[in-house]
Amino acid sequence: MFEQMIEKLSHDLNILSQSLASFVTPLNMLVLIGALGLAVQAYIGLAFFISSIWEKERRATFFGLLQFLGMFGLLLFYLFLAWVGFFHQTIGLVLLIAGYVFTGVAAFFLLRKTEPNEKALQGSKGLICGDVKRFDEREQVFARNRTMRPGSEQYDMFYKEHPEYEAFDAKRREKGGPIGHPGIIDRPHGDANVAMTLAGQSMCLNLSSPEMVTPEPHFFLKERLEKGKVELSPEDATVKVKGYARHLGAALVGITEINPLWLYSRRGEIFHENWEDWGGEVSLDHPLVIVIAEEMDFDLVGPAPHTPTVIESMQNYAKGAYISTQIAAFISNLGYSATANHLRHYDAILPPLAVDAGLGELGRLGYIMTKELGPRVRLSAVTTDLPLITDKPVDIGAHDFCIICKKCATCCPSRSIPKEDDPHEHNGTLRWKLNDETCFDYWGKIGSDCNICMKVCPWSHARTFPHRLVVWLITRNKYVRRIFLVMDNIFYGRKPKPKVPPKWAEYRAKK
Ligand code: SF4
Ligand code: SF4
Secondary structure, three states, rough: HEEEHHHHHHHHHHHHHHHHHOOOOHHHHHHHHHHHHHHHHHHHHHHHHHHHHHHOHHHHHHHHHHHHHHHHHHHHHHHHHHHOOOOOOOOHHHHHHHHHHHHHHHHHHHOOOOOHHHHHHHHHHHHEEOOOOOOOHHOOOHHHHOOOOOOOOHHHHHHHHHHHHHHHHHHHHOOOOOOOOOOOOOOOOHHHHHHHHHHHHHHHHHHHOHHHOOOOHHHHHHHHHHHHOOOOOHHHHHHHHHHHHHOOOOEEEEEOOOOOOHHHEEOOOOOOOHHHHHEEOOOOOEEEEEEEEEEHHHHHHHOOOOOOHHHHHHHHHHHHHHHHHHHHHHHHHHOOEEEEOOOOOOOEEEHHHHOOOOOOEEEEEHHHHEEEEOOOOOEEEEEOOOOOOOOOOOOOHHHHHHHHHHHHHHHOOOOOOOOOOOOOEEOOOOOOOOOOOHHHHHHHHHOOOOOOHHHHHHHHHHOHHHHHHHHHHHOOOOOHHHHHHHHHHHHHHHHOOOOOHHHHHOOOOOO
């Protein structure tokens, strides 16, 4: 009985292997691989369709469905042709080989890494084209309109030195300053959102006293540290600092030497009535900076320029304050010096430092463009003398993409973002210079921080599988950038509309 079973099994296997051998011909293999290629494309189309539903992008969902049905239909048609033996006829074989040649050529041109942007690989040094004058924080639009009090000694001193701003700023203050009347765009329904926004702002303020920003070691450790600093190799310290920052909620962390050009020359923003600091020279003994990026939530950036987006900005500034002050305290507890930089205390301008720390490139909209999240981030930092391993600047293809894209400039309601193809010189640097005066005036008018430019940027999409794939491709290849820019306009529109916010951040009361 057992022998009969073995004999039958071996007979069946023999027949199966003969059938497989007759099937495994070069032509059948070509047909099978072609079917697999189409199946992969249909799968990507399906993934994009599902991703668009999850992202609540109606237009992209429609086009995603079309794309999926198109690819799936093509796959079925191909399988039908294979079934009826079309590829065994001359015409079928020619078409199959033509398909392979076309796919091979397309893959060669679209998947290879095109020439690198050498300037991007130099970091912020690659932007410098002349003499760079360090920026005086007192001239910054917020410092002029938020810190300065009419009638004060500082007010008189500043406008004596800068009469060009006085009439302009006085008129702006009449309207409510650069933040205007918070939430005016959504009033009366968005008042809860304004309350949340200001809660985040208070958190930043509470974490900005001199003791929080440049902390002393914890008193438990003082005796221990008198005997010497905690010994850590730069490698170990880097692992701990980056790991701790991520654990606290940082999305990205990079480290670089501080280029002193990006330090403010004089202090201009005052929050704790320490007016003796106002106008004081900003000097720093720290050679390194840890730059931290916090992710702006996709669902809350989508309703920009409405108030949900400013809740998210402020929550991320608060998160940056929370992370940077704890990292500074951690470093101080090791016996080194550290200073947190966040919304209510900056020694330096952070975007160029983020570029040097390898977080991304500067985009047309004036923010850092990261590979992981596009411009959908807020920055904070910690300067320190703790020895750490530095990161290198990166080329992610953002500069090349920004030259052709201009979507942020097209959508900016205050026309604050330049539309020229190439960047121009500004204070010794070659970059697209955001007009922060007109941008902040628009903030004042609507009472939110707008964020339309961040929302419409093709790099800002949620990082679901299809978007990750697109980002991987556009960071490698300049031809793919051009293709996906056209596709972005088709799938999301040239001027995307504000998205519906989550229920808890609604700005329209239900009827
Ligand atoms: S919207 Fe386009 S031009 Fe503007 S920052 Fe994004 S990629 Fe660059
Ligand atoms: S925040 Fe708004 S107003 Fe300012 S640059 Fe961006 S899109 Fe323009």
